[in-house]
Amino acid sequence: MHNYKRRFFKLIIKELEQIKEKLDEGYYPQWVVTDPKVYKLEQEKVFGKTWQFLGHESELKEGGSYITRMMVDDPILLMKNRKGEIKAFLNSCSHRGTRLCTEDYGNKKAHTCPYHGWTFNLDGELIGIVAGNKVYGEKMDKSEWGLRPVPRVESYQGMIFGNLDPNAMSLEDYLGDMKFYFDIMLGRSDGGMEVRGVPQRWIAKANWKMTAENFAADPYHVQTTHRSATEMELTPSDPLYASYGHQVVLQNGHGINVITSATGESANKYQGMPEDMWPMFERNLNEQQIEVFSKVTNFVGGVFPNLSFLSSGSGSEGVKHNHLNWRVWRPIAPDKIEIWVWYMIDKALPEEYKEKSYKGFLATFGAAGTLEQDDTENWARIIEASSGSMSRDRKLSYNNMANYLMGFDNVERDENFPGPGEAYPTCYTDHIARSMHKYWLELLTKESGGED
Ligand code: FES
Numbered sequence: 001m002h003n004y005k006r007r008f009f010k011l012i013i014k015e016l017e018q019i020k021e022k023l024d025e026g027y028y029p030q031w032v033v034t035d036p037k038v039y040k041l042e043q044e045k046v047f048g049k050t051w052q053f054l055g056h057e058s059e060l061k062e063g064g065s066y067i068t069r070m071m072v073d074d075p076i077l078l079m080k081n082r083k084g085e086i087k088a089f090l091n092s093c094s095h096r097g098t099r100l101c102t103e104d105y106g107n108k109k110a111h112t113c114p115y116h117g118w119t120f121n122l123d124g125e126l127i128g129i130v131a132g133n134k135v136y137g138e139k140m141d142k143s144e145w146g147l148r149p150v151p152r153v154e155s156y157q158g159m160i161f162g163n164l165d166p167n168a169m170s171l172e173d174y175l176g177d178m179k180f181y182f183d184i185m186l187g188r189s190d191g192g193m194e195v196r197g198v199p200q201r202w203i204a205k206a207n208w209k210m211t212a213e214n215f216a217a218d219p220y221h222v223q224t225t226h227r228s229a230t231e232m233e234l235t236p237s238d239p240l241y242a243s244y245g246h247q248v249v250l251q252n253g254h255g256i257n258v259i260t261s262a263t264g265e266s267a268n269k270y271q272g273m274p275e276d277m278w279p280m281f282e283r284n285l286n287e288q289q290i291e292v293f294s295k296v297t298n299f300v301g302g303v304f305p306n307l308s309f310l311s312s313g314s315g316s317e318g319v320k321h322n323h324l325n326w327r328v329w330r331p332i333a334p335d336k337i338e339i340w341v342w343y344m345i346d347k348a349l350p351e352e353y354k355e356k357s358y359k360g361f362l363a364t365f366g367a368a369g370t371l372e373q374d375d376t377e378n379w380a381r382i383i384e385a386s387s388g389s390m391s392r393d394r395k396l397s398y399n400n401m402a403n404y405l406m407g408f409d410n411v412e413r414d415e416n417f418p419g420p421g422e423a424y425p426t427c428y429t430d431h432i433a434r435s436m437h438k439y440w441l442e443l444l445t446k447e448s449g450g451e452d
């Protein structure tokens with residue numbers, strides 16, 4: 001690392017170390033939300049070290065299938081080769097660096113660069129150069145000019161992740177006990193899940209930490225922010241309805257809310273999925289997973305840093321149809337994100353169910369969905385109200401601390417919850433939020449070691 005960069009990081013790390021105590025006490029200084037220096041540090045210490053979601057295996061159906069994605073600010077090309085292996089490369093031509101593949105998805109035998117026509121195969125090897133022999137002579141060894149692979153690519157339950165750190169812990173270790181809940185959401189049906197359509201995406205004024213926290217840790221906002229859904233009788237009028245169930249804190253900043261109804265069960269077993277699928281669920285999941293899944297209404301949670309999910313039922317013609325949506329909050333700037341949303345459904349479901357479920361999803365959490373709009377409004381206003389000199393005052397002269405005190409000393413852990421993790425018997429608590437922010441600070445203030 002260059003000296004100036006080291007000095008720059010040292011200063012900001014020193015400042016961040018001073019907020020550790022505050023975080024431990026349940027406070028979160030407002031200035032860190034949109035601070036450009038913190039954002040720079042996050043690029044390196046958070047997004048450069050953790051597992052980033054790239055896509056689902058169902059998006060790459062056969063040899064030659066490809067999709068293009070972003071890992072924060074790196075364009076990525078994922079391809080399935082003829083052997084059925086999925087590979088991920090920087091989507092940048094090794095000749096002059098232009099974006100190699102310009103489409104969102106498709107199927108090709110090879111990718112030819114639009115600039116000077118170099119061609120790469122499904123394993124990222126350079127296989128063709130326009131007029132190669134004549135213009136480059138003997139010295140040009142094509143094997144040295146392949147695409148640059150993402151250092152680590154691993155998947156779990158069909159979810160493909162990449163990591164820029166070659167020494168990172170394995171994806172499975174990173175997910176830890178989240179795997180138990182992934183198995184329920186993604187592994188309950190024979191044939192697994194499939195992505196329908198392409199991920200929707202749009203730009204929003206927001207900071208990635210706030211959106212990640214909203215999904216992973218904040219059922220408390222539902223009754224107020226999404227009040228219109230209650231008024232339309234899409235959601236219950238009980239102001240505590242999103243609190244029932246358990247908030248579960250997992251390792252590495254991950255967390256999940258297992259929301260039930262007031263009775264601790266769900267009015268619709270297995271999230272209202274068709275009864276003829278129940279024996280399949282019971283065959284594919286273990287006893288504890290069945291206990292959780294049979295009672296849950298909604299799962300909502302997050303994989304640190306910026307992957308969130310919601311598994312819920314959406315109303316369509318008076319009947320609720322289950323669906324699973326995943327979202328990546330891709331940071332673009334301290335006050336800007338690109339939201340990517342995938343819709344997923346059990347492959348084993350009948351087509352008619354899938355169609356209705358998809359419509360329900362579009363009406364609620366698609367780009368133009370009513371609930372989505374409610375959230376986006378608040379996230380933009382956080383930015384607006386957190387960017388001025390009073391709110392960004394680092395000396396905290398104005399007492400500008402956000403409040404993460406819910407459940408701090410009045411909610412005890414429930415040891416009887418059947419799933420792994422630290423479970424608390426309400427979802428109106430800030431346990432996951434505190435854990436996420438603590439892990440974030442731990443990564444930001446960690447010594448990098450070994451860097452030049
Ligand atoms: S930049 Fe790709 S062939 Fe020149």
Ligand SMILES: [Fe+2]
Pocket residue numbers: 214221222225226371375
């Ligand atoms: Fe919301």
